[in-house]
Amino acid sequence: MKRKLNQYTFQNWxxxxxxxxxxxxxxxxxxxxxxxxxxxxxxxxxxxxxFIAISLAYHYEWI
Structure with a gap:
């Protein structure tokens, strides 16, 4: 069973x-x-x- 990742469960680092x-x-x-x-x-x-792909991913919150 696949779980969704919640951004608030990530560690602080x-x-x-x-x-x-x-x-x-x-x-x-x-x-x-x-x-x-x-x-x-x-x-x-x-x-x-x-770099452009990473920038777009951060901008559109894909990451």
Whole structure:
């Protein structure tokens, strides 16, 4: 039987980690976008796509 996860049952360290990631993902995304614009490589484009996906997930509260 599969249980749903309740965000209030997470431990404190996990909630703190999630809050820190939520605050830092936008600056990392902006930095990566600038880096990708100047030195476009495959790894930079993939990393930027991952950062954008994480940013959207936090914005729409999918995570």
């Amino acid at each position: 996990f909630r703190n980690f999630k809050a820190v990631c939520k605050q830092l993902i936008i600056p990392f995304t902006i930095f990566q976008a600038i880096r990708t614009f100047i030195f476009p490589t495959t790894i930079d484009v993939l990393l930027l796509a991952i």
